[in-house]
Amino acid sequence: MTVRLGADGIIHIAGVCGVEDAEPLLRYLLAAPEPRVDWHQCEGAHTAIVQLLLKVRPAIDGAPLGDFLNQHIAPLVSPRYAGETALFKA
Amino acid sequence: MNEFIEQFLIEARELVEQGTADLLAAEERPKDAAAIDGAFRAFHTLKGSAGIIDFAAMARALHVAEDSLSEARGGSLPITNELISHCLSCLDQVVQWLEVIEQTGEPPADADSGADAVVALFEPGAPTPAKASPEVAANLDAWLDALSVAKPDVRAAARSALCHQPDEGSFFRGDDPLVRIRDLSGLLAVDLVPTGPAVPPAEIDPFACHLLIFAISSEQVSSLAPAFADVAGQFEWRELAGPVVATLSPAAQLIEAQIALLQGPQGEGFDGRKAAALNTAINVRRAEGRDADARHIEHLAASDAGVEALVDTLRSGAAAPADNAAEEARASEPSAQDLAARSLRVNVERIDALVRLTGELTVLKHAIGHAAAMADRGDTESLGTMLKAQYGSLDRLVSELQHAVLNIRVLPLRHVFQRFPRLVRDMSDKLGKPMRLVIEGEETEADKTIVEALFEPLLHVLRNAADHGIEVPGARAEAGKPPTGVVILRARRDGDHLAVEVEDDGRGIDTARVRSVATERGVASAAAIAAMSEEAAADLIFAPGFSTRSEVTGYSGRGVGMDAVRVAVQRLGGRVSLHSRPEHGSLVRMTLPFTIMKTDVMTVEAGGQVLGIPLDTVIETARIPRAAISNIGAAQAFTWRNRTVPLLDLSSAIDASTASTSSADALVVIVTIAGEYCGLEVERLGERMDVMLRPMEGLLAGLPCAGTTLLGDGRVLLVLDLHELQL
């Protein structure tokens, strides 16, 4: 299971997440009053996954494993990287 | 039209011509480094020119061709027929754009598809990017601006930028847009912006893609775009300028560059580079108002200080005062001036000749003023001699001036000849007949009007030679000829005339076939055709109505035949003749006046009107007794040197209401029109004059006249065009 709701209420994203993981992820995000995602085990995520993180903006724990995610996507989805969110609002 | 645009058009046309010539030369002689070099340079310079007038699409199209030519020049790409064809197609597109610019005064706004087509020729793998909506493009600009502020170092390293809006349904199609971005080579930065209506999380559709993806890379667009060939959605690519040190002021950039120069290898020429670097640094410091620093560098330079000491001095006080030069320069920027004018490139020597003549005319003016003063005083003793001498000088000056002015309008035939190698190459491809065009005498000069008017007739003749003259390779082999047919396009001065010839080594004119076609088409009566000499029969191809339509091919036989050639050349005051040697080839020769503006005429009076007859058509003048004139039906004729010559009463030809006078003898000017003799009856003979003709305009345009000129007494002289007279 690449997307899983832990006993602690934290949503864990791990491995390589495909487009099919978007639906369970959205369900978990909607179910939690203050959703929290831990993706330190995540090697790769489909655009659909990244898009959900951007739109729902849950709290994000950990730096993802995948280089591309870590270097280029994590700064965009994680509020922890204050000041480094999207440069430009459409 | 804007001055740059005007200059751009002149230069671009020249470059297209030069590029075409060099490409064809490179194709013929792939080992000729000068040819491929020349072609490369033409494309390169054209690209630069396109940049100056801000015509990005043209620069883009030329860029891909230039890249290939650069590889060909370096030897890493073979010079193939295909490569040359693609480069020629690129130039074709450029010419189309030039025409639009010529008409509208600015680069066409919709040039992208044309540029895409050219790019696709050179990079078959490259996609023709879907046109991005203006919002996507504007978003990219805004994003790049924001990036320059937030991360100037990243922006400076980038060579390309992308804004990609994936199709809403792209997830369903199995696309993962971010994977494409992840795999971009040279990826420097990514940004994602959700789009679409803001909805509460509960209403989010996880499978609809609503994203704008921005990315920049250190690679060029051309190497990145192919990876997105199969992705649905909108793309806006942007080439970014090379590495810029955006954070430094221009002065600081210049100082850094001098430091780099000083720290460079100390090999040959280092002393010169060092001196130039210090000189530049001193100037920059002065420009900044830091004269003390400038003197310090001067002092060090004179004391032969080491590189390290120099670099330290240049680095010191890196915090330069704010640089206002840019603002000032912008404020004082001159507004572009519209200097519209038709332009003609003229050799400087010819202008100098005009300037010299102007000077001489001024001197003469003073001399005549002096003579007038003498006449005023009644001092007429030597006045006649003086005026005569001055008249002589004026006569000479006017004739030189005429000559000089005409010379300005003179062009070498190269201007028209250089278009043909390309066209013959196309004909050769299309007809499947290997052919080589040899050009001789292209530097021969003639009046601009003639040179420019020769294109159409020459094109016809060349097509005819390619179609009907040159045989297919099999037939050539049977005839014992080399497989490649040769067509020679030749120009030379022939006394007062210009001779332009097209010669081929094909099968010659098949006169039997020409006779049968001419008979079939009713060009002349069967008996007349049968009785014709071989030469006259071959000449039938110029007859109106003759067109070998049974042999219609891709090129000749499109509606107009060789008769159009004869008409066009006659309109220029020239003649066309044909010489054919069966099995050996044929030669079409056009004999043209060197200039059509200056004409020797003989003036006559007829019907109360002064008329000019071109002197080159006049054989002689004669008094013919009325008794010797016989009536043949409604027409008249007389016998002259054992020939029967038709007689035309010029006064009734000009104005039918004028009755001809019945003096005892008829005053007749015998002329030759298209090889036939004809007598023109006039009332009075005038004098011989050398006149500059002005073309007929307005109401006069319909008259059978070659042009007009003003006479000394203010009357207008009509110069007859005898070919147009109804005999």
Add this chain to the structure above:
Amino acid sequence: MADVTGKRILVVDDASLIRLYYRQALEAAGFTVEEALNGLEAIEKLLLEPVDLVIVDVNMPRMDGMTFLKTLRRQGSPIVAIPALVTSTEAAPQDLDAARAAGANFYLVKPLAQDVLVQYVRLMCGISA
């Protein structure tokens, strides 16, 4: 001292459009502009009369910009130390390095806005704002 009057610039480029473009910009800023169509012609002109700055294209017939710069930097005083600005459509780092190795004092990428050109030229000629 920092007066534009009398400052002479030699523009070396085979493209007449570029020469015209630079000439217009520089003359409007008060410079005197000389032109040469290639490196060889430029060297000849400089030997007759030095200038305050040369602006050089890279790709030219007969003698290209790099050869011109190398030749210039081996001449004697006063022309050896004339500041040289290279303008080229090529923007790759290796093109810049090659120009520097040949003796260019600065490198600008074409196409170039007239105000930018004037700004750098003024600095390289020692003219204060």
